[in-house]
Amino acid sequence: DQKFTLTTYSPTGVAITSSRTKKGELFLGDVNTQLKNKNITTDIKADTNSNIFTTITVNEPAPGVKAILSFKVPEQTSGKVELQYLHEYAGISSSVGLKANPIVNFSSVIGTNALAFGADISFDTKLGELTKSNVAVNFVKDDLIG
Numbered sequence: 001d002q003k004f005t006l007t008t009y010s011p012t013g014v015a016i017t018s019s020r021t022k023k024g025e026l027f028l029g030d031v032n033t034q035l036k037n038k039n040i041t042t043d044i045k046a047d048t049n050s051n052i053f054t055t056i057t058v059n060e061p062a063p064g065v066k067a068i069l070s071f072k073v074p075e076q077t078s079g080k081v082e083l084q085y086l087h088e089y090a091g092i093s094s095s096v097g098l099k100a101n102p103i104v105n106f107s108s109v110i111g112t113n114a115l116a117f118g119a120d121i122s123f124d125t126k127l128g129e130l131t132k133s134n135v136a137v138n139f140v141k142d143d144l145i146g
Contacts, residue, residue, distance in 0.1 A: 013037075051075075071098070101126030114140050 005019040017032040030047045039060055045053040052073040059066055064085050071079035079098030085091070092108040102125055109118040115138070122132035 103131065111138070116140070 002022045003019060004021075005017060007015060007017040009015050013036045015032075015034040017034075018029070019032075020027060020029040022028075028048050030045055033044045035042045035044075039058060041057045041059070043053075043055045043057075047053075053070070054073070055068065055070040057066065057068050061067055064087055066084040066086075068082040068084070069079070070082075077097070077099040080095055081098060082093065082095035084093045089112060090108070090110045093106070095105045096102050104123045104125065105121070106123075107118070107120040109116055111117060118134075118136045118138075120132065120134040121130060123129070124131045
């Protein structure tokens with residue numbers, strides 16, 4: 001396999017990356033563009049199959065919060081909104097698909113150096129039921145060298 005990547009940056013902070021990969025007789029290519037304006041980053045990627053992947057990230061709309069909107073064109077049901085909260089002893093993430101009957105995901109972890117508690121839950125709004133529910137507790141031990 002051979003891969004060629006070229007990245008250029010404008011004075012205003014726009015980054016454009018183009019890459020081409022040869023796998024046997026097959027050539028794959030994509031173009032990535034990243035735009036940054038204050039606390040908003042927009043990533044746009046076009047591939048050789050005419051798909052356009054877009055991710056818009058807003059850092060710190062509130063302290064410790066990150067908001068992410070992602071979607072793929074031409075796929076109309078691929079949109080997703082995600083909110084993340086990070087704190088010294090906690091991390092929470094929630095996402096929902098942008099379609100008529102989305103699946104809502106929620107995950108969190110709270111802990112210290114000695115103990116961590118986490119949960120991961122998915123709710124299918126079409127079925128009206130939980131499709132995933134995991135809970136875990138982790139006790140951290142220091143290795144004793146003797």
